[in-house]
Amino acid sequence: MMTHGNISEISVHIVGGGLAGSEAAWQVARAGIPVTLHEMRPVKMTPAHQTGNLAELVCSNSLKSLDESSAPGLLKTEMAAMDSLIIRAAIKARVPAGQALAVDRIVFADAVKSGLLETGLVTITPGEVTSLPTPEEASARGEFWIVASGPLTSHPLADALQKLTGSTRSLYFYDAIAPVLAAESIDMSHAFRADRYGDGDSGDYLNVPLSKYEYESFIDSVIAAEKMPLHDFEEPKYFESCLPVEVMIERGRDTLRFGPMKPVGLTDPRTGHRPWAAIQLRQENQDGTMFSMVGFQTKMKWPEQKRVFSMIPALRNVEILRYGSIHRNTYLKSPEFLGPDLSFKAAPRIFLAGQISGVEGYTESAAMGLLAGRACVAKSRGQEFTMPPRETMIGALGRYVTEGCLGPYQPMNANFGLLPPPPAVTHDPSRKKPKKLSKADRKTLIADRARQTFAAYQSSTTPSS
Template sequence: MSEALHIVGGGMAGSEAAWAAASAGVPVILHEMRPQLGTFAHRTGLFAEMVCSNSFRSDDHERNAVGLLHWEMRAAGGLLMEMASRHRLPAGGALAVDRDAFARDVTERLLAHPLISVQSGEISELPQTGRWIIATGPLTSGALAAAIRAETGAEALAFFDAIAPIVYADSIDMAVAWQQSRYDKGETEEERTAYINCPMDHAQYDAFIAALMAAEKTLFHEGETAGYFDGCLPIEVMAERGPQTLRFGPMKPVGLTNAHAPGAKPYAVVQLRRDNALGTLYNIVGFQTKMKHGAQVDVFRMIPGLANASFARLGGIHRNTFLNSPTLLDAQMRLRSRPNIRFAGQITGVEGYVESAAMGLLAGRMAAAEMRGASLAPPPAETATGALVHHITGGAEAKTFQPMNVNFGLFPPIDAKAGRRGRKDRYKAYTDRAKQAFQAWLS
């Protein structure tokens, strides 16, 4: 086969799409603008660089929708789940990875594949000919975003996304903080101590919330109307909903016992999750923020145990763009007005690393099938992959379309008998049905 599939973007979706298509025997040209043209969030030119978190979330494939998506991607021979397992870090029931080692390994595997070549530089226009997958993610370059808007005839929808700070482990005061996963979750001692916990009493919590609300925040341009994605809200936005909101969110004190004072129940707890294999970096879980950098240092050092914290990266906020996919994409993830172009990843309106990668894997498989003269139907809606692609290509209400993580609410309801079960058994019924349907689709 002489014709190559062009993929724009070397993030989660683009990397997975390239691997899927090349594994099917289709030559791939992977276009990546980094490091020549950087973004707000990226630090390197590596493929599949994780910029917001180092976690792929729950790996429970029997009772959790994102864990089921992990299972489906592994079953389909996905590259990123293989690399995530290779570079896994202890994180209780979550699939967290050493982000630098993960990205390096993904990059090396893609560069070593005989059917994948890489072209550096920005793609600034929508191509008129050839087969293409646009997987540029939420930080699509301004020129390409303008070309997409011009083609679709409407402004792309948008929302703000935030990233959390990362702390050097040796700057955390372990005489105040302690290591423990919530509810001691994990099969090994290393997993059960994968998080560092910083306790707050009532007065410390109230003072922290007051400082958080008073801190100087990033301001946006006049007329900016983008909202926030609920799954990645800045902590200030959560706090604005009420002073106790964070205690029932990322600072909930349940399932934890202070090793330094076992009889004293914390009023709130800030958790930090291991960010690399060396254990030298920890990210503050759920602490996405729009505070200015100077304010972040002052406010976060109010957290007990972080009085002398040194930050490897401070948090930040940026504007993400995504398509109104239910109106613009067909069931094959092709742009209706330009069927030679598919879109994949977060730009399609899925949210999260795993969901983005899954849509890349599917787009790569669909494009490869098409280029070989065949047609690959989407996975059944009963599967996690199928539920996502059905949602973004027609299942969602176009007028209210917003980014969505995979969840069981996207799946067709299970039968009435299963619906009368407890929640855990009901979720197990969803995953059992999905695995059977996905295996049938693969075969």
């Protein structure tokens, strides 16, 4: 067993106070270990963040579904059981959004910060980290580091990571941001409340219906609008679940109508019919003064966004509070460089967490912060870290990051495809032939097995505090 000295001599430094870094800081502090959380904002901003707040949500205010039979819901349940600060803060900051866990981003960030400060063990240090200690330096100083600097990691730190891994090429793709609108500027005589795809009857979403003519004109305008240029030496690679609307339109004029503008389950009260297409707006803050355009990531230039969206009757006088935009997103080929506890093979006192490790999404990034925080605690105590089993959602994601996949390594969302497949048939003694399971039955089996495996893992691991 490794020993790393007295706990009072140990300190943990975390680079990045985003979703992953804040969660990691919480997990370390709740184990009684002092943490210095280095966050470069507001001293140095990223191209997408707007504030100096911890755990700022850069785009959508939704942490996706809470439904326990879905992969994102399962991940949240597991994280909540592991005492996740991010999930706790999100529940506190919740705004109405049907089954989705959407939050007021200011209340959320405040809850994360106060949760960390209340531990009395977290020091937030503003400023950019530009280098990482060598293994000898970290060991001599009794330090452990967790790098959670996110997809918009500053260049000097990206260079330091490149040096650490010996890799000559970092990986990247593009992510786009959807606009946020002022609620009072939406013309409600051309919009109506209804739940997404007709789920439930709480009317949490605002829907902006479009006729066939309006939809076709809108598509033409988006195609004609001026877009933000990407550096011409970079091939544009997008993340499939965060495609800009313009890229979706390139795949066909009806792609939006079958995607984010899908009108299924909606009835326009003015006509009594299903609209041809509908833009859905999700409440952004607890006061209900801001709404975001669901799935409307865009790389149109800002004046063009105003011009194109104003063509839609309900948005004729729209005030855009935050414009859509597009950003480079960097991540490392983690399975090549990390050991099974998320620490670098070349620098075992330095851990990697969050989106930069090759996951995609707020909750997924926080989940990797949770695991890296716990792994760091274990190593600092000379204990072995046990990754949750691959049958659990958090364990499957952790193993994706450390073990990789067959194809090219790409940022990964929580999804049931990461978990081992259940049997294709069941053997019911009352039937002669085995019964072939439906897709829904298989999902239920995966979720049930995940719950049982997770419960067994939780009871077998000693709490870290």
